[in-house]
Amino acid sequence: MTNSSLSDLPQLSTTQSAALFERAKVVTPGGVNSPVRAFKSVGGVPRFIASAQGSRLTDVDGQTYIDYLGSWGPMILGHNHPRVAKAIAQALTHGTSYGAPSAGEVALAEQVCRLTGAQKVRFVNSGTEATMSALRLARGFTGRKYTLKFRGNYHGHADSLLVEAGSGLMTHAAQLGAAAPGSAGVPEEYASLTLVADYNDADSLRRLLNERGHELAAIIFEPVVGNAGVLIPTPEFLSALHGAQHHGCLLIADEVMTGFRQALGGATERLSLRPDLWCWGKIIGGGLPVGAYGGRADIMDVVSPLGPVYQAGTLSGNPLAMAAGLATLQQLEDTPGVYQQLDDYGAALAQGLREAAQQAGVRVVVNQLGSMLTVFFGIEGDVTRYDQAAAADTAQFATWFQAMLTQGVYWAPSQFESVFISAAHTQADLEHTLAAAARAFAAVGEM
Numbered sequence: 001m002t003n004s005s006l007s008d009l010p011q012l013s014t015t016q017s018a019a020l021f022e023r024a025k026v027v028t029p030g031g032v033n034s035p036v037r038a039f040k041s042v043g044g045v046p047r048f049i050a051s052a053q054g055s056r057l058t059d060v061d062g063q064t065y066i067d068y069l070g071s072w073g074p075m076i077l078g079h080n081h082p083r084v085a086k087a088i089a090q091a092l093t094h095g096t097s098y099g100a101p102s103a104g105e106v107a108l109a110e111q112v113c114r115l116t117g118a119q120k121v122r123f124v125n126s127g128t129e130a131t132m133s134a135l136r137l138a139r140g141f142t143g144r145k146y147t148l149k150f151r152g153n154y155h156g157h158a159d160s161l162l163v164e165a166g167s168g169l170m171t172h173a174a175q176l177g178a179a180a181p182g183s184a185g186v187p188e189e190y191a192s193l194t195l196v197a198d199y200n201d202a203d204s205l206r207r208l209l210n211e212r213g214h215e216l217a218a219i220i221f222e223p224v225v226g227n228a229g230v231l232i233p234t235p236e237f238l239s240a241l242h243g244a245q246h247h248g249c250l251l252i253a254d255e256v257m258t259g260f261r262q263a264l265g266g267a268t269e270r271l272s273l274r275p276d277l278w279c280w281g282k283i284i285g286g287g288l289p290v291g292a293y294g295g296r297a298d299i300m301d302v303v304s305p306l307g308p309v310y311q312a313g314t315l316s317g318n319p320l321a322m323a324a325g326l327a328t329l330q331q332l333e334d335t336p337g338v339y340q341q342l343d344d345y346g347a348a349l350a351q352g353l354r355e356a357a358q359q360a361g362v363r364v365v366v367n368q369l370g371s372m373l374t375v376f377f378g379i380e381g382d383v384t385r386y387d388q389a390a391a392a393d394t395a396q397f398a399t400w401f402q403a404m405l406t407q408g409v410y411w412a413p414s415q416f417e418s419v420f421i422s423a424a425h426t427q428a429d430l431e432h433t434l435a436a437a438a439r440a441f442a443a444v445g446e447m
């Protein structure tokens, strides 16, 4: 295989995407409804998507891509899975929203409790709503006001959580050369109630718990970090995390990304976690807007209308979204070996990428667990902590991303994100991806 620089790679038409992007920028900040979609850290024209099927996206210029975004996680079955599409279509014949309880909410809540070990669940409309509500609940249940998160973990955009967060904030901070990712508009009074520690630093966590554990309402964490790029927890760190419970501090597993992805029971099952509360999103809605929080009944019963912690939502438990989420979880449960298939693809992709990068003389670290994976550029050794991930070469990543995109592979458009493999990805997809990666690494090698 002759290696080629970027200039030798196919040049795709982006005429329609560019035209839509210009229109969008007139009426929407940055032309997008979520910052990372604007391609600011990787450059070029963000692709406006016309349709999606299985492992493929097709943009408005007719270009089709192997999709490793999967809508940032929800599409674990692949796009437009027939069982999910049929469930939504059937629900639609009964209307779209009632503002009153319906059977689908009960069925999905029962399914989530059965698969995760949660005793009670409350549905909301996004992962952000789930984490925001879970933290309020933890404060209300414990009567304590401080919470703790980890540098580079992202839990959505609630004010108190936009403190040294990952995902788009980390991407944006890297572009600005900022010392720590945060957001304007969050009063320091709010931020001061959120303590920040280093992920995978068990000693510092234990010290902090000994000093301030009695003040903490909760620790919230990503069981497998996706929002600094993928960081895999060490057993020692997970043990130190559970030590929080000895201080009366609740443990909140933010499984918005890992829930029903790392295993049917989420990272909790895969890593034998024992949280007091969980947060879910993405897969739980099967591509429609659903978030949820849940856990111990004695804690959940503090939520209105039973208890004094208020939380509400017009579209919570939406019948179409419940149908999509239930069909997705049922399909995952009814597909023997699906998680082994995802793990096998992830491992083969990771190893193939390492070999292709080595062949091109490009230094990368590939972190992969199950169907989540990140290629960190310009570094070597282990990447288990935020500061190691933050040192990655974002310019090399951007070159690689564009070289992959132009070869029909849609990777996550940021160095500090995970990709998401679906059950619809095939051996042919893997082979095409690795062939494209070899050419993309060659382009990086010529930078």
Ligand code: KE4
Residues within 6 Å of the ligand: 034, 035, 036, 037, 072, 126, 127, 128, 129, 131, 154, 155, 156, 157, 167, 168, 222, 226, 227, 254, 255, 256, 257, 281, 282, 291, 417
């Ligand atoms: P949403 O409010 O975006 O549904 O969920 C927030 C959230 C909470 N917790 C975790 C662990 C998450 O990963 C997320 C959202 N993930 C990002 C991707 N890194 C969503 C993509 C985006 O912001 O556009």
